[in-house]
Structure formats: C-alpha cells, structure tokens
Amino acid sequence: xxxxxALECKECGARYALEARHACDSCFGPLEVTYDFSGLxxxxxxxxxxxxxxxxxxxxxxxxxxxxxxTALAAGVSPLIRADRxxxxxxxxxxxxKNEASNPTHSFKDRVVTVALAKAQELGxxxxxxxxxxxxxxxxxxxAAAAGLESYVFVPADLEEQKILATGVYGTHLVSVNGxxxxxxxxxxxxxxxREWGFxxxxxxxxxxxxxxxxxxxxxxxxxxxxxxxxxxxVASGSLFTKIARGFEEWREVGLVEGDLPTFNGAQAxxxxxxxxxxxxxxxxxxxxxxxxxxKSLAIGDPADGPYAIDLARRTGGGxxxxxxxxxxxxxxxxxxxxxxxxxxxxxxxxxVLAKLAERGDIGADERVVLVITGEGLKTLDAVRGSxxxxxxxxxxxxxxxxxxxxxxxx
Amino acid sequence: xxVTVKIPTQLRNVTAGDAETTVDEAxxxxxxxxxxxxxxxxxxxxxxxxxxLRRFVNVYVGGEDIRFLDxxxxxxxxxxxxxxxxxxxxx
Numbered sequence: 001x002x003x004x005x006a007l008e009c010k011e012c013g014a015r016y017a018l019e020a021r022h023a024c025d026s027c028f029g030p031l032e033v034t035y036d037f038s039g040l041x042x043x044x045x046x047x048x049x050x051x052x053x054x055x056x057x058x059x060x061x062x063x064x065x066x067x068x069x070x071t072a073l074a075a076g077v078s079p080l081i082r083a084d085r086x087x088x089x090x091x092x093x094x095x096x097x098k099n100e101a102s103n104p105t106h107s108f109k110d111r112v113v114t115v116a117l118a119k120a121q122e123l124g125x126x127x128x129x130x131x132x133x134x135x136x137x138x139x140x141x142x143x144a145a146a147a148g149l150e151s152y153v154f155v156p157a158d159l160e161e162q163k164i165l166a167t168g169v170y171g172t173h174l175v176s177v178n179g180x181x182x183x184x185x186x187x188x189x190x191x192x193x194x195r196e197w198g199f200x201x202x203x204x205x206x207x208x209x210x211x212x213x214x215x216x217x218x219x220x221x222x223x224x225x226x227x228x229x230x231x232x233x234x235v236a237s238g239s240l241f242t243k244i245a246r247g248f249e250e251w252r253e254v255g256l257v258e259g260d261l262p263t264f265n266g267a268q269a270x271x272x273x274x275x276x277x278x279x280x281x282x283x284x285x286x287x288x289x290x291x292x293x294x295x296k297s298l299a300i301g302d303p304a305d306g307p308y309a310i311d312l313a314r315r316t317g318g319g320x321x322x323x324x325x326x327x328x329x330x331x332x333x334x335x336x337x338x339x340x341x342x343x344x345x346x347x348x349x350x351x352x353v354l355a356k357l358a359e360r361g362d363i364g365a366d367e368r369v370v371l372v373i374t375g376e377g378l379k380t381l382d383a384v385r386g387s388x389x390x391x392x393x394x395x396x397x398x399x400x401x402x403x404x405x406x407x408x409x410x411x
Numbered sequence: 412x413x414v415t416v417k418i419p420t421q422l423r424n425v426t427a428g429d430a431e432t433t434v435d436e437a438x439x440x441x442x443x444x445x446x447x448x449x450x451x452x453x454x455x456x457x458x459x460x461x462x463x464l465r466r467f468v469n470v471y472v473g474g475e476d477i478r479f480l481d482x483x484x485x486x487x488x489x490x491x492x493x494x495x496x497x498x499x500x501x502x
Contacts, residue, residue, distance in 0.1 A: 011467065022497070023421055023497030023499045023500075025421050025422075025424065025457075026457060027457070027465055027467070028421060028457070028465055028467040028468045028497045028498065028499070029467050029499070030467065131501050179474075181501070182476070182501075183474065185500055185501035186469075186471060186494075186496060188500065188501075189419075189496045189497070189500045190417070190494070190496070192500075193419060193430075199500075201500060201501050201502060202500045202501070205499070205500065236502055237501055237502020239502045240502075285466050287478065288479065300501060300502060302469070302476065303502065304499045304500060304501055305499075305502065307466065
C-alpha cells in the first residue's frame with residue numbers, strides 16, 4: 001500500500017486532497033505532501049530500493065504516487081565522489097561531492113521535473129510550464145519533449161546563452177521575460193490561475209519539491225545507508241535545501257538510517273543573499289532583494305522556502321553563508337582542480353562556502369561532509385573565461401621547447 | 412479615482428468568485444485592502460495577521476512587490492493595478 005496521504009499546509013496544518021494546489025486557502029502557507037509510513041516494512045523498502053531502477057523511481061515508496069509512474073527520461077542516481085584532494089586542500093577529514101551534473105540535462109532539476117511531470121500527467125494536464133533561472137528550463141523542455149507534452153518555459157531575459165540554447169533545442173515555447181526571476185515568477189503565478197496548465201513550480205510545486213528528497217536518499221544509500229555529518233548545499237528558493245533534510249528525516253523515521261540529522265549549511269551568492277542576511281540578522285522572514293550576481297541559477301530575490309531554510313540551518317547548528325562573485329569563480333576552479341568536476345556558478349558558490357567554513361574552523365576533523373554540486377560548468381562558461389592562459393605555438397618541437405622552456409629543460 | 416485589484420484563486424471563495432474588482436477613494440495599498448475587507452467578509456483573516464500581511468502573502472503595485480516600495484503605506488494612483496498572490500512559488 002502506498003504511503004502517500006494528502007497535502008498539508010506547513011503553516012496552519014489544513015489538509016487538502018492530492019490535487020494541483022500549492023498554497024493554503026486559509027493562510028497562503030505552502031502545501032507539502034504527507035505520508036503515513038507506519039505500514040512500510042523497513043527490510044522490504046530496502047529490498048525494493050536495491051532492486052529498483054537506476055533512477056529516482058527506486059525510491060518510489062517515498063514519492064507521491066499510488067504506483068510508480070512510467071517516465072521517458074531517467075533522472076537521478078548521480079555519482080557520489082570521494083574528494084580526498086579537495087579535503088586535503090581545505091584541511092578537512094572526509095569530503096564527498098554529489099555531482100548532479102550527470103543528470104540528463106546536467107542539473108538536479110531533472111529529479112524534480114521527472115516527479116512533477118509524472119504528477120502533471122496523472123492530474124490530466126497536456127501542457128506543462130515553469131518559471132526558471134535556467135536549469136529548470138532545460139529540464140522541463142527536455143522531459144516534456146520525451147513525454148510528448150507541450151511546454152512553455154519562462155526565463156529572465158538576461159540568462160546565460162548556454163542555458164537558452166540548451167532549452168530551445170527541445171522544441172519548447174521559450175519565453176524570455178524582460179525582468180528578474182521574481183518578475184517571471186509573479187507572471188507565472190498569475191498565468192497559472194488563468195490557464196489549465198501544470199506549472200511545475202507553481203500549482204504542481206508540492207509534488208515537484210518531493211523530487212529533491214531523492215538526492216538525500218541517494219546520498220544515504222551511497223554511503224551504505226548512513227547519514228553524513230554535514231551537508232553543504234546551495235540555497236535559491238530553499239526548496240532543495242529543506243527537502244534534503246526531509247528525505248533524511250523520513251529515512252530516520254522508517255529506520256533505514258540511524259543517528260542525528262546532519263548539520264545543514266546553506267550557500268548563497270552575496271549579490272542575492274536574502275536568506276543569509278535574514279539568518280545573520282536573527283530574523284525568520286527574508287526581506288526580498290534585487291539580485292546582482294554571476295550565480296544566476298541562484299538569483300531568486302524572494303525565496304519561497306526562505307523561512308524554512310533558516311529554521312533548518314538553526315536547528316541543526318549550521319548556517320547560511322554568502323560569497324562574492326570572485327570567491328564563486330575561485331570555488332569553480334578549486335573544485336575542478338581537486339576533483340575533476342567542472343561545475344556551474346551555483347557549484348562555485350557551494351564550494352566557496354565549504355572553503356569559508358573550513359577556514360573559519362567550523363568543520364570538525366572527523367566530520368563526513370557532503371558537498372551538493374547542483375549543475376554543470378558548461379552552462380556558465382563566462383564564469384571561467386580568462387581564468388587561465390592558453391599557449392599558442394607553431395607545430396614544431398622547437399616552438400614547444402621555447403614556450404615551455406623550464407619544463408623542457410627539467411625533463 | 413479607482414484602483415483595480417486582482418484577486419488570486421485562493422481568495423475567490425470569499426469574493427463570490429470575483430477575480431478582479433475596483434476600489435475607489437484609496438490613497439495607499441493599506442487603504443485598498445481595507446476597502447476589500449469592508450466588502451468581502453472573511454477576507455481580512457485570510458491575508459492579514461496583527462495588522463500586517465501574513466508572511467506568505469505578496470502584494471504588488473504595477474508589478475512591483477510593495478516590500479520594495481513603502482509596504483502597506485505605498486501610495487496608489489488612479490488606474491493603478493494591485494495584485495495579491497501567494498508567495499509560495501518558484502525555485
């Protein structure tokens with residue numbers, strides 16, 4: 001029997017049927033899917049996971065469906081890489097990199113979209129849509145194409161060219177909006193009320209957000225059904241950050257893992273850090289900002305799950321930090337040079353925050369740390385342009401020896 | 412003078428299905444909302460708490476979030492459009 005129960009308001013507890021609805025009628029609070037895991041046998045669940053497909057659907061017992069849907073494009077099961085050279089560079093004991101760039105459209109957004117589109121289809125939608133800072137646009141366009149759904153993708157006009165190209169290619173209706181992501185989001189909220197469309201991060205958002213839990217399940221499974229001590233993760237809306245914790249909490253409840261919830265550290269870019277600012281000021285609501293950062297995938301000035309991200313950081317003894325654009329570029333370089341993983345600006349933010357925590361002495365020598373790298377470096381090439389030198393030579397050994405004089409002599 | 416207000420689906424069961432309405436004689440967003448509270452029974456409790464907006468309610472004037480303006484004191488002029496929306500979207 002499936003464990004999925006209802007939608008429940010995180011603010012006032014009001015319950016609703018499992019329909020396309022994202023905000024509570026009574027108080028406007030966010031709705032979240034609830035489950036009853038009391039009938040779930042731990043060993044049975046573990047067997048189904050280990051015998052399951054190489055995709056998020058291996059965790060179907062913990063997703064909002066009566067039975068696992070069929071989806072055309074697999075998402076999830078990304079590598080968890082032990083990053084000893086990065087750990088050594090930062091003076092840390094044990095660091096793991098969860099590399100979400102290995103997903104079909106090269107970011108963690110494939111996880112949320114595969115779940116959202118399966119639910120949108122179940123609810124009868126023939127058109128799907130989203131407000132995106134880029135990665136979601138790629139994912140919605142691709143998964144809609146694979147599923148044979150019509151799609152509309154709304155993005156801010158100043159998006160990186162790579163993300164525009166990697167969206168349009170799938171044959172979506174690409175809409176570039178003159179405004180910030182928050183303007184795009186407002187527009188989509190208004191459109192969602194007018195059209196019979198499944199907006200993955202508006203009216204289908206409670207289901208969409210559930211997809212992020214699979215990142216937590218995977219980390220735990222890849223660590224041999226153990227929890228890490230600390231998670232460092234980027235914060236844009238705060239949805240991924242809080243849902244990773246929810247995933248760990250569910251597995252603790254079912255008994256698939258034991259021990260305390262990890263410490264959660266959120267990472268933001270200084271040019272768009274409403275959650276870090278609220279955390280620092282001891283507030284529980286975020287004051288919206290107008291973003292100005294190279295980390296465009298994190299450029300959400302009015303983060304929907306900000307209050308819950310702050311709460312999570314506080315109750316696990318973590319924090320929310322922000323880093324400058326220069327630190328972001330250095331973070332991209334540090335990860336690439338020590339792990340062979342080339343990440344986009346969001347991953348630069350996360351790596352830079354890890355470096356900051358290490359420098360500040362916040363991380364114990366015996367801690368097992370997981371760094372959540374959400375996306376691919378090829379999507380934000382401008383961030384590394386000019387960061388290294390290319391030697392141009394004539395095709396002769398002499399020319400090479402001249403260019404690399406020191407190396408040539410010593411070899 | 413008259414201000415147009417766009418009402419989200421979440422509130423339409425207290426506005427008798429109205430998706431849009433107009434408020435006359437209001438000079439600030441706060442006064443626009445007061446006009447709505449007078450007209451629609453039960454609306455105030457849905458979006459306001461202790462004299463302020465609930466934390467997951469966003470209000471815009473001409474597409475700009477009032478938190479970037481003067482909040483409930485933001486002035487409105489004839490022909491302005493005020494939009495109420497749930498904050499929980501996106502990301």
